[in-house]
Amino acid sequence: xxxxxxxxxxxxxxxxxxxxxxxxxxxxxxxxxxxxxxxxxxxxxxxxxxxxxxxxxxxxxxxxxxxxxxxxxxxxxxxxxxxxxxxxxxxxxxxxxxxxxxxxxxxxxxxxxxxxxxxxxxxxxxxxxxxxxxxxxxxxxxxxxxxxxxxxxxxxxxxxxxxxxxxxxxxxxxxxxxxxxxxxxxxxxxxxxxxxxxxxxxxxxxxxxxxxxxxxxxxxxxxxxxxxxxxxxxxxxxxxxxxxxxxxxxxxxxxxxxxxxxxxxxxxxxxxxxxxxxxxxxxxxxxxxxxxxxxxxxxxxxxxxxxxxxxxxxxxxxxxxxxxxxxxxxxxxxxxxxxxxxxxxxxxxxxxxxxxxxxxxxxxxxxxxxxxxxxxxxxxxxxxxxxxxxxxxxxxxxxxx
Numbered sequence: 114x115x116x117x118x119x120x121x122x123x124x125x126x127x128x129x130x131x132x133x134x135x136x137x138x139x140x141x142x143x144x145x146x147x148x149x150x151x152x153x154x155x156x157x158x159x160x161x162x163x164x165x166x167x168x169x170x171x172x173x174x175x176x177x178x179x180x181x182x183x184x185x186x187x188x189x190x191x192x193x194x195x196x197x198x199x200x201x202x203x204x205x206x207x208x209x210x211x212x213x214x215x216x217x218x219x220x221x222x223x224x225x226x227x228x229x230x231x232x233x234x235x236x237x238x239x240x241x242x243x244x245x246x247x248x249x250x251x252x253x254x255x256x257x258x259x260x261x262x263x264x265x266x267x268x269x270x271x272x273x274x275x276x277x278x279x280x281x282x283x284x285x286x287x288x289x290x291x292x293x294x295x296x297x298x299x300x301x302x303x304x305x306x307x308x309x310x311x312x313x314x315x316x317x318x319x320x321x322x323x324x325x326x327x328x329x330x331x332x333x334x335x336x337x338x339x340x341x342x343x344x345x346x347x348x349x350x351x352x353x354x355x356x357x358x359x360x361x362x363x364x365x366x367x368x369x370x371x372x373x374x375x376x377x378x379x380x381x382x383x384x385x386x387x388x389x390x391x392x393x394x395x396x397x398x399x400x401x402x403x404x405x406x407x408x409x410x411x412x413x414x415x416x417x418x419x420x421x422x423x424x425x426x427x428x429x430x431x432x433x434x435x436x437x438x439x440x441x442x443x444x445x446x447x448x449x450x451x452x453x454x455x456x457x458x459x460x461x462x463x464x465x466x467x468x469x470x471x472x473x474x475x476x477x478x479x480x481x482x483x484x485x486x487x488x489x490x491x492x493x494x495x496x497x498x499x500x501x502x503x504x505x506x507x508x509x510x511x512x513x514x
């Protein structure tokens with residue numbers, strides 16, 4: 114029997130991860146450059162909150178859209194940090210990670226035949242969730258020469274009568290590019306002009322280096338007032354996560370913000386029918402994370418800077434390999450040209466990734482992230498710094514540097 118899930122890819126990154134874990138189980142050394150899972154431990158405040166929540170019996174059914182205490186903390190965070198003002202915390206929905214938030218949004222927003230404009234390359238699951246909603250992702254190619262900028266002119270060229278939304282991901286996975294304030298304003302103008310939704314995934318909002326992250330919902334509130342502003346703000350759906358900022362990837366807490374009444378009603382129904390509320394103890398942990406002193410995050414960013422430097426040093430200057438220095442996230446995206454294939458005796462980036470996996474080195478080939486990026490490869494430096502130090506030496510050796 115045919116099923117729409119049959120059209121969804123399982124994901125090459127998952128396949129490479131499983132392969133490396135099997136290699137690791139045999140006692141061999143592996144370098145986990147395929148996975149975007151922060152190596153850091155959660156803060157002591159989070160551990161204490163988990164323990165206290167369990168000991169005080171906070172293990173029962175909770176409100177479908179999140180416990181009130183967490184939603185109030187999230188509203189405070191959104192208003193002070195992201196500069197997004199909300200009428201109340203009722204417009205915030207706690208989800209089982211940002212991926213679940215994407216699933217909810219696309220299911221509640223899209224109808225069969227709708228189109229969503231997305232960057233290419235793009236994190237696979239963001240696009241596959243559009244397909245799960247029986248809609249069509251329309252790719253805008255990001256180029257190495259343009260610094261992987263999500264170009265509003267290219268977006269405009271893709272808008273059709275079927276377009277329902279523009280998807281924005283900044284900082285961007287897999288390239289690490291960060292959309293400028295000017296770019297976001299131009300995208301916002303396009304959405305306003307064509308009456309489109311903007312769905313913005315800001316999971317990496319805190320992992321930025323020498324640039325500033327801007328939330329497009331805050332820009333809309335800043336630029337437009339009155340009825341015009343309210344109409345535009347209802348069209349912006351913002352998605353956030355605790356996975357990257359607080360190294361809570363396994364606790365599965367994300368959240369989304371929407372002012373659109375129709376979407377809100379549908380999300381409440383789908384939350385009820387999918388998870389019936391995020392793990393209660395994890396939500397109390399999220400409150401503690403939001404109250405954790407900023408130096409915990411700054412310590413993580415300092416390590417990421419060092420790892421980024423190590424990986425850039427290892428992969429710069431290799432004939433046929435062109436790394437892009439990321440402004441955010443924790444990935445090094447490399448464009449590949451035929452020189453590298455010829456020198457390594459392979460046909461494509463897939464074979465490069467497979468050859469690396471044979472050596473116990475993780476990576477993700479470009480076509481894991483879209484249909485226009487076969488000649489690329491991504492390395493994650495979210496694993497522990499000692500692994501990055503040792504693994505980048507092995508990477509340089511593999512590429513003949």
